[in-house]
Amino acid sequence: MARVKLTDVTKEYGDVTAVNNMNLDLKDGEFITLVGPSGCGKSTTLETVAGLTKPTSGTIEIGDREVTNLPPKDRGIAMVFQNIALFPHMDVYDNISFGLRLRDFPQEEMDERVDEAARVVQLQGMLDRMPSEMSGGQRQRVAIARAIVREPEVFLMDEPLANLDAKLRVNMRTELQRLHKQLDTTIIYVTHNQAEAMTMSDRISVLNKGELQQIAPPLVCYNEPANRFVAGFIGSPSMNFARATINDGQLDTDDYSVDFDATVVEELEDGDDVEMGVRPEDLYLADNREEAHDPSQPLGVETDVLEPMGDQIFVYLKPVGESGSGMGDVEERQGLLMSVDPDTDIVEEQSIEVVIDRARIHLFDMQTGDALSHGVVREAATAEADDGEAEAGDDGAQVS
Numbered sequence: 001m002a003r004v005k006l007t008d009v010t011k012e013y014g015d016v017t018a019v020n021n022m023n024l025d026l027k028d029g030e031f032i033t034l035v036g037p038s039g040c041g042k043s044t045t046l047e048t049v050a051g052l053t054k055p056t057s058g059t060i061e062i063g064d065r066e067v068t069n070l071p072p073k074d075r076g077i078a079m080v081f082q083n084i085a086l087f088p089h090m091d092v093y094d095n096i097s098f099g100l101r102l103r104d105f106p107q108e109e110m111d112e113r114v115d116e117a118a119r120v121v122q123l124q125g126m127l128d129r130m131p132s133e134m135s136g137g138q139r140q141r142v143a144i145a146r147a148i149v150r151e152p153e154v155f156l157m158d159e160p161l162a163n164l165d166a167k168l169r170v171n172m173r174t175e176l177q178r179l180h181k182q183l184d185t186t187i188i189y190v191t192h193n194q195a196e197a198m199t200m201s202d203r204i205s206v207l208n209k210g211e212l213q214q215i216a217p218p219l220v221c222y223n224e225p226a227n228r229f230v231a232g233f234i235g236s237p238s239m240n241f242a243r244a245t246i247n248d249g250q251l252d253t254d255d256y257s258v259d260f261d262a263t264v265v266e267e268l269e270d271g272d273d274v275e276m277g278v279r280p281e282d283l284y285l286a287d288n289r290e291e292a293h294d295p296s297q298p299l300g301v302e303t304d305v306l307e308p309m310g311d312q313i314f315v316y317l318k319p320v321g322e323s324g325s326g327m328g329d330v331e332e333r334q335g336l337l338m339s340v341d342p343d344t345d346i347v348e349e350q351s352i353e354v355v356i357d358r359a360r361i362h363l364f365d366m367q368t369g370d371a372l373s374h375g376v377v378r379e380a381a382t383a384e385a386d387d388g389e390a391e392a393g394d395d396g397a398q399v400s
């Protein structure tokens with residue numbers, strides 16, 4: 001296993017900047033996922049590490065060595081791609097050992113390595129099968145075994161599960177996690193599938209238009225997105241966004257107002273606009289407000305379309321008529337999406353009251369999209385700590 005470091009890596013194709021000034025510092029043994037929409041530069045980034053693409057500028061280090069100008073075979077890496085290129089006329093043993101044979105490995109060591117790799121990917125007893133006799137998942141495991149036998153310092157995987165059916169993808173996800181634990185190798189994994197990124201990675205790096213947006217553990221990207229792009233990209237269904245104006249301790253959107261503690265974002269003043277983001281699970285029916293950490297005042301809304309998903313119901317909300325809410329222009333309004341328990345008694349076209357968990361409202365700068373705050377009230381933990389001190393008889397322990 002090895003550390004991988006990209007410093008100011010840029011890759012231009014003519015006028016297109018595929019990767020722009022990328023800095024990544026991956027620890028030994030880390031499982032890192034590169035995620036982002038199609039065309040954001042994930043594969044190009046991976047290819048620069050592999051040595052398949054030379055960066056226009058910047059450097060790449062693997063372990064203690066700078067490898068920027070080394071060919072792929074001298075980098076200590078192995079790649080697994082989306083398209084599983086097995087040799088159809090070779091059996092599993094020959095496919096797995098192909099790279100070792102090219103390097104004239106002794107037969108005994110080759111047998112040992114192939115047996116071990118086959119055990120890791122659970123293909124024991126199948127070494128004499130032909131690729132045509134195997135399922136898609138088994139073929140992908142052969143491709144992974146072929147990478148394992150090379151004992152690389154770093155695995156590079158580009159959408160390796162993309163061609164598998166949904167159930168197999170989920171199984172293979174678990175297998176890859178097991179594999180990572182067992183091999184203890186650094187893995188850089190490219191996917192546009194955020195469920196894969198969330199479940200497998202130690203850290204996710206979110207890319208957009210060739211630029212790194214955030215690199216952090218999955219739940220940090222989810223709970224504390226660095227900017228509006230990450231907030232909208234991570235999480236399904238996506239976060240609700242609305243423009244809000246700061247007004248005397250309130251966030252006013254076209255449809256509703258939420259009280260907030262102006263001291264959480266000191267650079268904001270009355271009259272400033274911010275982008276406000278709320279995840280669907282951070283809206284609650286007003287009757288269940290105690291489930292929120294810090295419920296807002298109730299907002300009157302009307303249910304629109306319901307989508308029962310089995311484990312939850314997605315409820316599209318629309319504002320009650322102009323006379324009901326008394327705010328803004330109905331035509332311009334964006335609906336809110338809320339997720340509720342599947343046994344919730346709710347129907348379409350119903351007037352209801354909801355609350356927003358103020359501890360989970362995100363604010364973003366209107367111009368830059370950078371996160372200004374996660375939560376619009378002082379941390380509940382701080383309040384509890386202060387309460388504790390007050391009970392202990394410390395008169396000075398008031399929240400300032």
Ligand code: ADP
Binds near residue numbers: 016018038
């Ligand atoms: P992703 O893997 O995130 O889908 P890519 O890294 O494949 O994105 O591509 C990033 C950008 O670089 C895209 O705009 C793509 O069209 C462009 N690009 C990638 N490879 C080449 C190439 N060989 N020649 C020209 N443009 C390329």
